[in-house]
Amino acid sequence: MSGLAALGVHRVPVPVPFAEAGGPANVYVIEEDGGGLSLFDAGIGTREGRDALLAGFRALGRTLNEVRRIFVSHGHIDHYGYARAAQEESGAPVFAHPRDHDKLTGRDRTAQRLALYADYLSRLGAPLEILAHVRLHWQDAARMARPIEHVEPLAEGTRLRFARFSAEVLHLPGHTPGLVCLWVAEHGVLFSDDHLLERVSPNPLLDLEGQREPTHRALVEYVRSARRARDLPAQLVAPGHGEPFTGHVELIDRLLAFYDKRQARILELLGDGPLTAAQLAPRVFPRAQPTQLYLILSEVVGNLEVLEQRGSVHREERAGRVVFVRDVE
Ligand SMILES: [Zn+2]
Ligand SMILES: [Zn+2]
Numbered sequence: 493m494s495g496l497a498a499l500g501v502h503r504v505p506v507p508v509p510f511a512e513a514g515g516p517a518n519v520y521v522i523e524e525d526g527g528g529l530s531l532f533d534a535g536i537g538t539r540e541g542r543d544a545l546l547a548g549f550r551a552l553g554r555t556l557n558e559v560r561r562i563f564v565s566h567g568h569i570d571h572y573g574y575a576r577a578a579q580e581e582s583g584a585p586v587f588a589h590p591r592d593h594d595k596l597t598g599r600d601r602t603a604q605r606l607a608l609y610a611d612y613l614s615r616l617g618a619p620l621e622i623l624a625h626v627r628l629h630w631q632d633a634a635r636m637a638r639p640i641e642h643v644e645p646l647a648e649g650t651r652l653r654f655a656r657f658s659a660e661v662l663h664l665p666g667h668t669p670g671l672v673c674l675w676v677a678e679h680g681v682l683f684s685d686d687h688l689l690e691r692v693s694p695n696p697l698l699d700l701e702g703q704r705e706p707t708h709r710a711l712v713e714y715v716r717s718a719r720r721a722r723d724l725p726a727q728l729v730a731p732g733h734g735e736p737f738t739g740h741v742e743l744i745d746r747l748l749a750f751y752d753k754r755q756a757r758i759l760e761l762l763g764d765g766p767l768t769a770a771q772l773a774p775r776v777f778p779r780a781q782p783t784q785l786y787l788i789l790s791e792v793v794g795n796l797e798v799l800e801q802r803g804s805v806h807r808e809e810r811a812g813r814v815v816f817v818r819d820v821e
Contacts, residue, residue: 495728496520496736499679500656502732504548508570509636512787514692514733517570518768519545520683521552523655528560530654532674532683533732534586536573537636545574556581563646564588565685565732566671567595581800589645589663592670593790594702598639599713601630608700615814617768618789625786646672659683666714667694669701673721680727682740688721688729690737693747698790711794712801715751718744755795759804762818766808769793 495504500523505516510535520532523661535541549555559582564572567588575586575596586596594600609626648663652674659674667686674683686694696710722744730736754776761775769792774780777788796816799805808813 495679496730498656499676499681500654501551501730502548503736504535504545506541506544506548506574507538508536508733509538510570510632512692512695514655514689516544516734518731519542519548519574520730521548521554524560525655527558529554529558530561530563530579530652531559531575531584532563533565534562534572534573534575534578534683535670536570537577537638538573540629541574542577543634545578545800558582559584562586563652563674564592564596564643564681565673566668566764567592567600568668568686569633569637571685571732572596572640576638576640579640585644586642587638587644589647589670589672590645591665591701591708592668593643593645595633595668595670596640596643598633600702601633605700605702608702608704609698611704612698612700612706613789615809615812616789616793616812617770618785619770622785622789625695625783648672656683662720664717665708665718666696666710668697669699669713671717675724675726680725681730682724682726682728683719683730684740687717687733688743689710689731690729690734690743693750695787696790696794697787698793709794709797709801710790711751712797714794715748715798718748751795751798754791755799755804758792758795758799759818762805762816764788766815766817768813769796772796772816 493660502521504519508517519535522530535545560574562584565817648660652659657676659676662675664673664687673687696714699708700706729740730734773788773792780788805816
């Protein structure tokens with residue numbers, strides 16, 4: 493897209509081996525003052541990911557060892573998976589928001605953390621087979637994203653200067669606790685990574701961040717962040733997957749309306765009496781496959797947390813299980 497090229501930004505899509513991602517992940521190669529380069533996201537650490545990234549660099553007539561800074565938007569392997577290799581090639585520091593550091597360093601994937609998930613998921617009423625999803629996810633990380641030993645903090649409000657523009661770091665939690673976007677106010681460009689995608693909803697997932705009770709209420713935070721992005725006068729959105737697009741206000745309005753409907757459905761189901769999240773999930777998603785249990789449970793918990801915040805639902809602990817109770821309006 494010429495809009496990005498004029499800013500000295502080159503989009504390099506790299507293939508990702510899972511369909512839910514919404515297509516190849518974008519690495520944005522950004523020209524730095526003095527001739528170096530920055531990366532906004534680093535792609536994935538598979539052979540295909542590396543080949544695509546290196547081919548992209550060759551097409552630009554550049555090399556990885558010209559990279560001076562590596563910015564990671566959020567702690568998912570399709571965005572940070574190649575960062576360690578790019579760092580070894582270039583010596584560049586890796587920056588990410590502190591709330592996602594444990595994902596990049598691998599500290600998020602310990603036996604002790606798995607036990608916290610086992611405890612929380614069983615209190616939600618889920619069968620323990622569901623932990624297979626968490627384990628699979630961690631195995632993917634081990635294969636496609638080498639841990640980064642030292643990650644520098646990237647904080648809300650930081651101004652990043654590049655050769656042809658400067659961008660403000662926006663912390664927009666939801667999709668992950670530490671997700672950041674880059675906002676280029678002078679040109680109306682939002683680098684949105686997975687906060688806003690044209691064709692895929694953001695799948696806010698259960699994320700315990702090493703706590704017994706989640707402090708990250710994924711959908712509550714996502715909705716707040718989406719409203720913040722909606723208020724930006726963006727002319728162009730450069731996403732984490734797919735082509736740059738326009739029309740973020742309509743996109744966000746559609747998404748928020750979709751979540752409102754889902755919450756109305758959950759309230760309707762709770763009209764017959766209290767239920768656990770695991771009892772609700774297959775009723776909200778009758779066509780889901782057993783392998784999708786973690787995703788649909790996350791989605792239901794996210795919506796329940798929004799309803800709790802709104803005062804329409806509250807939770808009670810009964811015999812070691814969390815049940816959700818509809819409150820009369
Ligand atoms: Zn992604
Ligand atoms: Zn993501």
